[in-house]
Amino acid sequence: MTTATIAPKTTMQRFLDTVEKVGNMVPHPIVIFLILIGIVIALSAVLGLFGTAVTYERINPDTHKIEAASTAIQSLLTIDGIRFMYSSLIPNFMSFTAVGLMIVAMIGAGVAEESGLVTTLIRKLVIVSPHWALTYILAFVGILASIAADAGYLVLIPLAGIAYLAVGRHPVAGLALGFAAVAGAFTVNMLIKPLDAVLVEFTNDAARLVDPNRTIGLASNLWFSIASVLFLTVIIAFITDKMISPRLGTYDPKLAAEGTVTEQGAVLSEAESRGLRFAGFGLLGLIAVFCLLTLPAGAPLRNPITGELIGNSPFMNGLIALIMLMFLVTGWAYGVGAGTLKTLAEVIAAIEKSIKSMGGTIFLFFVLSQFVAYFTYTNIGTVMALSLSGVLQAANIGALPLLLGFIVVVAIIDLLLTGAIAKWAIFAPVFVPLLMKLGVEPEAVLAAYRIGDSPMNAITPLNAYFALVVGFIQRYDRNAGVGTVVSLMLPYVVWMFVLWTALFAVWKMLGLPWGL
Numbered sequence: 001m002t003t004a005t006i007a008p009k010t011t012m013q014r015f016l017d018t019v020e021k022v023g024n025m026v027p028h029p030i031v032i033f034l035i036l037i038g039i040v041i042a043l044s045a046v047l048g049l050f051g052t053a054v055t056y057e058r059i060n061p062d063t064h065k066i067e068a069a070s071t072a073i074q075s076l077l078t079i080d081g082i083r084f085m086y087s088s089l090i091p092n093f094m095s096f097t098a099v100g101l102m103i104v105a106m107i108g109a110g111v112a113e114e115s116g117l118v119t120t121l122i123r124k125l126v127i128v129s130p131h132w133a134l135t136y137i138l139a140f141v142g143i144l145a146s147i148a149a150d151a152g153y154l155v156l157i158p159l160a161g162i163a164y165l166a167v168g169r170h171p172v173a174g175l176a177l178g179f180a181a182v183a184g185a186f187t188v189n190m191l192i193k194p195l196d197a198v199l200v201e202f203t204n205d206a207a208r209l210v211d212p213n214r215t216i217g218l219a220s221n222l223w224f225s226i227a228s229v230l231f232l233t234v235i236i237a238f239i240t241d242k243m244i245s246p247r248l249g250t251y252d253p254k255l256a257a258e259g260t261v262t263e264q265g266a267v268l269s270e271a272e273s274r275g276l277r278f279a280g281f282g283l284l285g286l287i288a289v290f291c292l293l294t295l296p297a298g299a300p301l302r303n304p305i306t307g308e309l310i311g312n313s314p315f316m317n318g319l320i321a322l323i324m325l326m327f328l329v330t331g332w333a334y335g336v337g338a339g340t341l342k343t344l345a346e347v348i349a350a351i352e353k354s355i356k357s358m359g360g361t362i363f364l365f366f367v368l369s370q371f372v373a374y375f376t377y378t379n380i381g382t383v384m385a386l387s388l389s390g391v392l393q394a395a396n397i398g399a400l401p402l403l404l405g406f407i408v409v410v411a412i413i414d415l416l417l418t419g420a421i422a423k424w425a426i427f428a429p430v431f432v433p434l435l436m437k438l439g440v441e442p443e444a445v446l447a448a449y450r451i452g453d454s455p456m457n458a459i460t461p462l463n464a465y466f467a468l469v470v471g472f473i474q475r476y477d478r479n480a481g482v483g484t485v486v487s488l489m490l491p492y493v494v495w496m497f498v499l500w501t502a503l504f505a506v507w508k509m510l511g512l513p514w515g516l
Contacts, residue, residue: 110354
């Protein structure tokens with residue numbers, strides 16, 4: 001038994017162990033969501049019986065005009081509600097984009113993993129990187145992964161686990177690090193991404209309620225976002241090294257699920273090195289093709305109207321295709337060079353294997369999609385969000401306390417409504433005009449929203465990828481469950497939320513520019 005294993009546990013570690021133990025006593029995630037579906041049905045019936053409703057102003061996402069709206073709780077036990085539950089079973093599942101995104105990503109990732117490219121590439125990274133820097137590199141890349149929308153969940157998180165395993169550290173700590181980086185800092189980046197365009201447009205629509213000539217640009221939060229990325233990288237890495245890794249101790253490969261690779265060689269073989277060279281050639285070829293598709297004026301993957309490449313363009317909207325092709329091409333090229341995948345039949349078999357491994361996850365997503373659809377149909381989340389925002393609006397406090405209260409309200413609502421765009425369509429016309437009248441610039445309100453909407457993503461079971469992370473962890477610890485993930489993510493969520501909010505407050509008090 002190692003020193004890390006027998007060292008006395010801190011109060012925080014004992015608390016997290018209790019959270020994990022209690023959390024793992026809950027039923028299987030599928031059972032949990034079936035129970036939640038029953039609760040939503042019953043609650044909608046009760047609230048609908050009492051005619052619970054709210055009236056508010058919102059931004060029409062099609063016309064971008066402010067319109068009055070009234071939202072009432074819709075019961076699922078009415079004639080219309082029963083019809084909805086019966087007829088929407090398949091549409092709910094088919095419209096759950098996480099399923100399609102996961103399958104497409106795994107087509108390429110399966111080839112890269114089966115060929116050995118993923119593990120070899122991570123081992124190469126480990127060999128050339130200073131040991132102390134690995135955690136910071138993974139945290140930084142994980143935050144930037146949001147430029148590829150949700151693909152970071154499917155790519156970066158499992159890679160972080162493999163990287164930690166390669167250096168002899170607990171792979172579950174790597175998975176926790178990846179999840180915290182991808183989910184907990186999802187709304188900020190060092191680059192402009194498609195989400196920014198939507199959030200900024202809604203902000204401008206709301207700002208015009210006070211000043212018809214007031215607008216902000218796509219880079220209006222750029223400086224704060226860049227600072228946040230660097231700040232959160234340090235926080236996530238520090239928590240991983242000082243709290244998560246010591247708590248997990250030394251990894252025991254006997255805990256791994258059957259078929260999980262838990263041993264990594266320290267030195268690359270000649271075949272592996274040749275495979276990496278072939279993968280590099282394949283990547284260069286793919287880059288050359290995409291340069292032809294994106295760089296020339298009028299290229300197919302540019303916006304056909306504006307000609308822009310970054311923002312609302314076919315290239316950015318279909319970025320998951322590039323990621324899939326990148327792993328597929330480089331994985332196959334590596335397989336040819338290393339001798340692990342030589343024929344097309346072997347490549348197809350690798351894809352089939354990766355798809356088959358997702359059977360349990362796909363079934364979980366089926367149940368989860370029904371819950372999300374029923375919860376959305378009832379309007380319970382919308383009514384709760386508007387009720388909380390109304391209380392905060394009527395609090396009659398100063399600008400900075402109101403901004404901080406706004407961050408807290410958004411964070412609470414994010415446990416129930418995880419969509420950043422849907423929430424901002426509701427919150428923007430309420431808080432942007434309110435705070436502008438108090439002398440707060442719209443850029444500051446949007447920056448506050450980014451903070452409130454991010455850290456809770458790593459702890460809410462309503463995150464479409466929460467269950468997927470449970471599956472990732474179970475590969476290395478077959479006894480893990482929902483409680484394991486919650487206990488791992490709590491330190492990240494608490495400290496990211498508190499310190500990031502503190503950074504925002506200091507930024508605001510110093511009057512620093514939010515962006516361009």
